[in-house]
Amino acid sequence: MPNDDRSDAPQTAHDPAAEVVELCRDLIRIDTSNYGDQDGPGERKAAEHVATLLDEVGIESRMIESEPGRTSVIARWGGAGAGGRDDGLLLHGHLDVVPAAAEDWQVDPFSGEVQDGYVWGRGAVDMKDFDAMLLSVVRARQRAGRVPERPIVLCFTADEEAGGHKGAQVIVDEHAEELEGVTEAVGEVGGFSATVRGRRVYLIEAAEKGMAWMKLTARGRAGHGSMINTDNAVTRLSAAVARIGAHQWPVRLTPTMEVLLATVADLAGTEATPENAPALIEEFGGAARMLGAVITNTTNPTMLSAGYKVNVIPTEATAYVDGRFLPGFEDEFFATLAELTGEGVEIEHVSHQQPWETPYEGHLVDAMTRSILAEDEDAVVAPYLMSGGTDAKHFRRLGMRSYGFAPLRLPADLDFTALFHGVDERVPVDALEFGARVFDRFLDDV
Structure with a gap:
């Protein structure tokens, strides 16, 4: 040009x-x-x-x-x-x-x-x-x-x-x-x-984590809210979302973070290990909010939707999850996510980027x-x-x-x-x- x-x-x-x-x-x-x-x-x-x-x-x-x-x-x-x-x-x-x-x-x-x-x-x-x-x-x-x-x-x-x-x-x-x-x-x-x-x-x-913005959908049997229903979409989805949100992902250090943590460890007069990685991240103060998220995979539920009336059990319930996975750990991320989600909940990718x-x-x-x-x-x-x-x-x-x-x-x-x-x-x-x-x-x- x-x-x-x-x-x-x-x-x-x-x-x-x-x-x-x-x-x-x-x-x-x-x-x-x-x-x-x-x-x-x-x-x-x-x-x-x-x-x-x-x-x-x-x-x-x-x-x-x-x-x-x-x-x-x-x-x-x-x-x-x-x-x-x-x-x-x-x-x-x-x-x-x-x-x-x-x-x-x-x-x-x-x-x-x-x-x-x-x-x-x-x-x-x-x-x-x-x-x-x-x-x-x-x-x-x-x-x-x-x-x-x-x-x-x-x-x-x-x-x-x-x-x-x-x-x-x-x-x-x-x-x-x-x-x-x-x-x-x-x-x-x-x-x-x-x-x-x-x-x-x-x-x-x-480096950047991968992105997995996901829609979770559970389907069940519609019915009256006053009756017993063992096929409740809201119950199934809520349990999956709770498991996903509470899961403690293990520390995984990529080459980039190994260099950063070694640098911080040198300033702190110690050595960097996976065990003390969270403590070294805390050295960054407010920035630990971001950096603490890059020594593990993360999954955060962000949206929930189900039903249209208090006494009607709906056929479908949906949730959205913001998942981020570390370079080199995508297989581990999705295998663990499948276990946490369980049966009867479909996963659809809204955005999946490497x-x-x-x-x-x-x-x-x-x-x-x-x-x-x-x-x-x-x-x-x-x-x-x-x-x-x-x-x-x-x-x-x-x-x-x-x-x-x-x-x-x-x-x-x-x-x-x-x-x-x-x-x-x-x-x-x-x-x-x-x-x-x-x-x-x-x-x-x-």
Whole structure:
């Protein structure tokens, strides 16, 4: 795709963080709530905004709309230097956000208000902050003629918050030519700091659990609520849900978490073992909420539905379960789930996506580490496994090595992981500016 070829232009100083706060605020003000169904405004308005921002600096983009309003943006940039590299790098973020109930918030969740040194609003950490960092850095570099020699694909997707089926999956399945030559990818939920024993540890996402969103259905014999009924769908389903929700999954350490726990053990003056893994996770404070979920498989019942009248035993009862399984432990997960569910309950997959794990090594890892240490020289950098899912699950199907790297230097007392999909979501202004500077350094080194 053509853009302004400024490889021969003199390179000038630039400020990669100059626009990042205002760009983040502007994106938050565009409501892109994703309810997981046909409701919601879609991403079209945000996609048009991003396309305009790229066009203003001479980067041509393409909008891909899977259905009316569900819009992603993709553009090619870089690759104009004398290095002759042809191995592309994908930088991706998503435009949709989960819904927010305004009455629960201290501020309007779509105001992008700056208060107490934070940018507030839905998407401030998931993930319009990274979208803003990426756009701020790209626009500054493009204006200054500092276009990377490596070919870059910029991608801002729809529908990530509902599994990416109307965004990244469509791009991979129907528009793979847009990603031709791409060998590596960098996206969200990595590069943020957590404080352990007084040291900032920056967590690079190098793996994700697999996703098994499941609908459970039990069927039985309908009848009068006053009579004996030994074939009650509600009873059968409730027992299965209770077993699934109460099950204690065993600790299983993947290569990524072995590296992270060894790093933490070193700070704590001990050694990492499966037995003390939960204690080492607690060293992360609030972040243990996320990290505690990546040393085991997990199953959380989330929805229940049955019946239409108190004195009528229904024929059918349904429940939904959010299951997440570790890389390498899918067979164990589904075998155990079948035992817990028992007979007479059907399992249907609403979304079934594979886990992934990228070796924490190589030039891209070195570049991420160097860029953080250049801005925070006393930091520790280590990989982690993500409990949730990102669009990387789809892009990985094209063979890309993937990482999560949206760098943020965070206050030690901020319960950052609680802000994901939470009330009063917000990101520090100085963390946004830090992230833009780090990512700019990263692009110098990729």
